[in-house]
Amino acid sequence: SQQGEEDPQALSIQEGENATMNCSYKTSINNLQWYRQNSGRGLVHLILIRSNEREKHSGRLRVTLDTSKKSSSLLITASRAADTASYFCATDGRGAQKLVFGQGTRLTINP
């Protein structure tokens, strides 16, 4: 299985601080994606980074990808209470048309 592993499983920080989540995967990929899930809801796509990219930004989000280490990180800067959610990385194996999700990081932002 190429299912990713995320670290930490849970993270609790104060509003305004930065939150960093890490994801590792097992096989080669076309891209890696990050999603957010609010409790009891579906997932919302945050950002996609291709295998030939090393860093990508979107608003307060910064994603890095290190294909040599098969790892990625998601940084949320200046966190807000509304960022409280679970965050998942997802990868697709080359030639595969499906996404496999990591275990997720439960992020809690304390006001």
Add this chain to the structure above:
Amino acid sequence: GAVVSQHPSWVICKSGTSVKIECRSLDFQATTMFWYRQFPKQSLMLMATSNEGSKATYEQGVEKDKFLINHASLTLSTLTVTSAHPEDSSFYICSARTPGRAFYNSPLHFGNGTRLTVT
């Protein structure tokens, strides 16, 4: 754009009955949809890939006769949990790819999920 609607959002049924969950792409055509299952505080597990006009592709360990998938049109896929048992209680989520983009460059758009409770 690219809105996926899932219905119902929650359902309670008795053991032995069947439950149908609908997944619709509202403003685009989806030739492929994906069905996931999620247990509390866990990740999403892909159950099957639903292909319009053809049979679904099930992941290893998923019972085809238990989880019937029908993708009869370009905007609708259904998942029927047959002869449901308490262990089938879970959160089921469908998704579809962004239309018009290659699969390797295409995020998924998710429905809001269906909470199934079998008593």
